[in-house]
Amino acid sequence: MLRIVADIGNSRLKWARLDEHGAPAETVALPLDDPNAWGKVYDDWHAGASGPSLWVVSTVNPPLARSLADFLATREPKPADVRWFRTAAEVPLAKDVEGADTGGSDRALAVLGALRLLGAGQPILVVSCGTAITIERVTADGVWQGGVIAMGLGLCARALHHFTAQLPLVAPDASAPPWGRSTNPSLEAGVFWGTVGAVRELLERQEPDMEGPPLVVWTGGDASKLAEAVEGPAARVVPDLVLHGLIHAAFPSDSK
Known part of the structure; x- marks a missing residue:
């Protein structure tokens, strides 16, 4: 049976088609508001499949979850089953x-994915860089303690643009200057390096009451931009930790 896992966020919709071993064979990032694009991928993936598919979906975006549920209900072949993870409580x-x-189920699933990747035995900090930046604390024996929720790069830039009369929208990365002589570079400096500084400070504040230096793993759409700026080139980045956690939550026998 064709098995598909999906992660519905606030900025992106990601699907992964699993191979016979339960590993992602193909992953796609889809626009939130384009069911035609969803349909093309759906039809392509089902073209060579025998029988209906099984879907497992994590969502932190209820309106989009309803849209995806309606979409799946009208497709042919119709999925045999759709299982939803809507809250952290549902994650094993x-x-x-x-x-x-x-x-959010995504926070717990990112932790589960990190534990499958790194194993227990040492404290872990999971940094997810999306619409929000979250830092999840995990004890050495694999207990999720909660963490930090902060503003992500894109959200910070959009807030400055939308809630002021004249500031433009910027999309900064590590090429941002440390300061600027005009508005755009000044914004880029503040948004990018201000976020880097905030994340670095938040990470440092986690360590004193953890059982030794934690392993740090980064994920999310902006992880590649921020991880190296905060930790340097040795930073560990895993783009799809939520999907990996979702696979283990739904199909634990495949991911042992």
Whole structure:
């Protein structure tokens, strides 16, 4: 049976088609508002499949989740089953947090993915760089303790643009200057290097009460931009930790 996992975020929709061993055979990032693009990938992936597909979906975006559910209900062949992870409480993970039933499934799934990649035995910090930047704390024996939620690069840039009268929208990366003589480079400097400084400070503040120096793993759309700026070229970046966590949550026998 064709098995597909999907991660619905606030900025991106990602699908992964699994191979016979339960590993991602192909991963695509799709626009949030283009069902025609979804349909093309759906039809391509089902073209050579025998029988209906099985879908497992993580979502932190209820309106888009409804759109995807409606989309799947109208496709041929119709999926045999669609399983949803809507909150952190639904993720099979040891937790020492409050409000897991309202917390994002993506945060818990990123932790689960990191644990599958790195294993227990050492504390871990998982830095997810998307619309928001989150830093998840994991104890040496694999317990998720919660963490930090901060503003992501794109959200910071959009907020400065939308909530002021004259500031333009910028999309800075590590080429941003440390300061600028005009508005655009000044914004790029503030957004990018201000975010780098915030993440570096937040990481440093996690360490004193952890059981030794933590391993840090980065994921998300802006991870490649921020990880090296914060940690240098040795930073460990895994682009699709949520999807890997989703695979293990849904198909644990395949991911042992």
